[in-house]
Amino acid sequence: MKQFLLILTLISCTVYGQEKQRILLTGGNLHVGNGTVFESAAIGIKDGEIAFIKNSLAYTVDKADWDTIIDVSGKEVYPGFVAPNSTLGLTEIDAVRATRDYDEVGTYNPHVRAQIAYNAESKVISTVRSNGVLLTQTTPRGGIISGSSAVMTTSAWNWEDATVLKDDGIHLNWPSSMEGGGWWAEPSVKSKNKKYDENKSSIVEFFDIAKAYTQVNQPETKDLRLEAMRGCFEGTKRVYIHANELQELVDVIEFAKTQGLAFPVIVGGYDSHLLTHQLKDAKIPVMVVRPHSLPENEDDAVNHSYRLPDLLRQGDVKFCIQNEGDMEAMNTRNLPFLAGTAMAYGLSAEDAVSSISLWSCEILGIDENYGSVEKGKSATLFVSEGNALDMRTNKMVLGVVNGALIDPANFQFDLKEKYTEKYSGN
């Protein structure tokens, strides 16, 4: 805690915000994000970018070159963690309808755009940022095609400057092959979804229409819905297909192939460990089901979700970790510990880091600029007291988004301070 305050004072002369500074971080243990570790790294940040990474011990600092120089010796440096497939920023208080902005009316809504509903000032986002999650894919829900997501930073004045990649892809909710199941307190048996084939055909039909429509570049009358599909075939938009069960996954692989989708991505993939060879061959990556989730069926391995990331790694399937599920917006701050749990159940320490940084960015299509701390990439990183994937030691002392320092604290920290003071006054 002392350390935290020290650094706070150190940088208190600078204003948090979107101001790009020349920053030098020295002595930190850098987890690059690509599997390598750089001990005692000197990280130079200029114009919002990583200017260089050098060995601190061999690097001579010229104070004039920098607005801020911070010694982070003994601490861990990570690329900003990435929370894909999240309603973060689209919801504030789950039970209050007025604060929910993620589920639009309609079945096929590719034209509905999450980007412009992203509330950069969300209190929930502020708590997520404090744990090192600096990028998120703000994602709509509902219907068959929920809408278009966008990749955003978690530190911005508004959605415009938060945007890293607008309309990065559409989200297709594949029909469930099974129904029922109840919930954990009242489980019930599942049954085959009798409408599965029908639902599947309706999706194929929509994609056929969309494909035909997009053959003409400037149609006489524009169809908003179909226009939004254009990029899916041209390769500028990803198609995120939310599917979990074996039957669904097999069908999704076939669908992606027959539709000629440029960048299909499976979101969920509960049974994907059974299809690693197919996924690998089809080059379809998986945003894997939240590791902190219960097994779907009572017979499943009790630690199935903990192990799934490592099973995919063993099967050579590209994947990243995401957090869709109960109370997902507020739970996004636990993303590092999802990767941590996957680490306890098989992933190597640096693979666990990659699973919430570089690999996520590769799947999202932003890895050229984000996902690892490498020269030329956006300076989006943070410094933690200790291992950021362990909940005891994940303590952000300093964060940088696109070259600007961010406030590691949040309103919850302020409330703590306020009431701690109340008691100390007693």
Next chain:
Amino acid sequence: MKRHFNSFKAVLFLFIFSISLVGSAQTPQNGVAQSQAPYYALTNARIVVSPTETIENATILIKGTTIEKIGKRISIPKNAVEIKCEGYTILPSFIELSSEIGLKKAVTEKKGNGGAEESSKGGSYYWNEAIHPEIDASHTYEADEKISALYMEAGFGFAFTHEKDGVAQGQGALVSLALSTLYKPTMNWGSGSFYSFSKGVSKQSYPSSQMGSIALLRQAFYDAKWYKATDQTERNLSLEALNAQWHHTSFFYTNDRWEILRAAKIATEFNRTFTYIGAGDEYGILDQLKGLKSTIVVPINFPKAYDVTDPYVARQIPLSDLKQWEMAPYNASILVQNGIPICITSSGHESSKEFWEHLRLAIKHGLPSSEALKALTLNPAKILGIDSKVGSLESGKIASFTVYSSNPLEDAQTELLESWSLGERTVHKKLENPDLAGTYSMLIGGRRFPLKIEAQPGGKYTAMVTVKPNATVKIDGDEVKVTLEINQTDITIQFAINDSLWSGSVNLRGKINHKLKIIEGDGMIPTGKWVPWHAVLKEKGKAANTADTKPFLPDTLPVAWFPNMAYGFDSLPKAQPILFSNVTIWTNGIEGIVKDGFVLVQNGKIHYAGTRLPSSPKGTIEIDGKGKHLTSGIIDEHSHIAISKGVNEGGQAITAEVSIGDVVTPDDINIYRQLSGGVTAAQLLHGSANPIGGQSALIKLKWGFTPEQMLIPNAPKFIKFALGENVKQSNWGEHSSIRFPQTRMGVEQIYYDAFERARVYQLEKAKLGEKHRIDLELEVLSEILKKQRFISCHSYVQSEINMLMHVADSLGFKINTFTHILEGYKVADKMAAHGAGGSTFSDWWAYKYEVNEAIPYNAKMMHDQGVVVAINSDDAEMGRRLNQEAAKSVKYGGMSEEDAWKMVSLNPAKLLHLDKQMGSVEAGKDADLVLWTDNPLSIMARVDYTVVDGLILYDAKKDVTLYDRNQSEKARIISKMLKANEAGNKESFEKKKKGHYHCNTLGEEGTIEENQH
């Protein structure tokens, strides 16, 4: 809802040849009275007079409704009508105990959203519509010929019918299944009333859960006793009926084996005995059933084989369902072998054919046919107290029996011939040629042909005739198949012939003369001529082979696991000494964290914990803990796992009378999952739908054991309170705005009112003594006032927390624990002063408005103010990794690791007043231990072993082999099922029928939204 004969859609194919009317009809007759035979004599039959006695070649003599005489060498009066039954088998009529025949289905009267608070019934009835013991089936019974005929086809002569609805369902009526048009079949004998845990069609919101039904029935029983013992001016027909039925047979409907144990607790409380109508899975509670001394009415509508041809679908079928499918046909047999008396009900069958198939299947799976018969005749007769009249065939008993062509319990090809009900004959089929089999010499138009008639099962015959290619040559001929038709004494024979004399078809018609053993008539030969013919019996043939007489050898009796599902134990683990060596011990005691320590477990307790190697007895399981960490088990202060049919009784704002302890269920996979995360004990709390909810159950996670064995013996008593949005029903939709309270203001008044009523109740109780009406709700509230019951209160914002502490202070009790308590950091000083503990989430917030200022520093801040703080789950997923949740307080607020760990071990033990027996690794305490691969607060920590009461209930290595075992067990049963599929027996895998989900149904059918945190 179980299917039943009443739900038949099948068209009835029943040919009734004759009906003779006997018995004393009380109805005036039109014209001259019906003519009746003075006597009937069924002769030469094989009569199964009782399950243990069969008389061959015996006669039954019937006069009127009763058996005059039965046995061998009975002189038949001249004026008797003789019915020859040679080769036939006669069984006593079966008695159905669970029937709705002749009664209209109960229906919901009111429509619309939501439940009513009050009963819609006027008149002198019980306040709750689910209690209607006053309903008497005989008042509304109307004969139903179709259903009667179906029962009769299945061999039944009597049914005990009643309205299957509600908790106290009412009085049944014994009806005869005779097809008489004059005779009123409701009978004057037999009595019994029915109970269940399902509220049925009542539109009252209470009860909405199984624990609510249990409390309601108990309250009704107490009310009945009080009504009887006191002189009430207000008449209550329901309570009068309960009292009238008190000492008669009481049937209790159950949906699974655990419900039997739940009902049995009520039976013990009121010193009664129930007869349980089971669900077919009672083989899983043999030891408990042996202690009950109750009869189980077992269904034999075994589950159908699921369609497993699609492996993608087959893999989704839970092993528990597969195992039940495999075990179900053994159920009756296993019960009988274990000395548990059973009756068999036909309930759930769509046709008599299906019923008989299943009955024979039960016999094939080891149920002796004599026991099967007993379960259908004498046992139900005894249960109804009518065994002096029916249930077996003896002189003086009622003439109700069934005539079959062979023994139906053994021969699947048997034909149902006649049903006799109260001396009334119904003929289903006539077999006129019992002895036609044999070799005959047949002479047709001067040519001789050997004819061989063979008896086939089911009274059918086939025949062959020998023809020679050249009639003049003396060689053996070829056997040619004959087309044979027999209708009573008429016979048609047709066969093809192609020899030197005749070429074409021989078509014969004739009459059978049984006495002379000759068949004669005339027919047309291939020349076109009509010629006389006859066939004379040369040698009598064998009777029909009764097919399937080979003893059935079931494959090895499938083994039920504990529990009978994935990850169940093959056999229950037994306590063995365990020694953990060279391990880092988180003692939670004054020694703190001890390195290179030893812990010896003996007899379920921690025998030694320290740094020297203790001497361990022979047979000790030695576990090397090098590099590992040993802690006491995690205790989850707030859990809702292992609860059956409703965590909320939301029917009323105060439901102190209900108890989670009544509905603990041991076959919830989440028990095993929590063990895999190091949880060994939990408080199972009522939900948060009400200001005063139900009583808690304090359990150990004893996977494989029974509910009673899971409950911690002599545990302190707890109850759930709740404040805020859930009790105000804030997030349940606009229609949930009627029940008081809707504001935090109202919540306070609920408490003052409740405790004032409890105070007055105690005063009146002291005054009236025995004559006082026991009110289960106020009894529990009184315990709180008397400080005999602790409160765990769901709470979020500071205003409501302070309010409740004021209420408690003013009434002289304490709030033991504020659970959730997400704004506890704002009032921690007041909580400490009041003496309340806090059991909180590590970092949850933002899921509703009242948690908008919840902060993850909460636990540490309360801790700093001297509040005993626990971290709880309230969630089956998070419950598996409470160690991680505790570790978050190291991050948020900088709590020490030892203190953080205590928040999921020692502190919850303190909050539950169980810290004398658990919560630390110290000699003398319960051996609830967890061996971790790492510092338990580390993200890298995994559980190697979880030990509860000295039993290893989770073993990470064994978990892997258990998974493989589950998979191979699944594969084994699925391949068995595939065979059944090939034989055409398959049912697509369907979601089990559940009631309608409705946005304001609570408890038993509640949705996720309503069971919010």
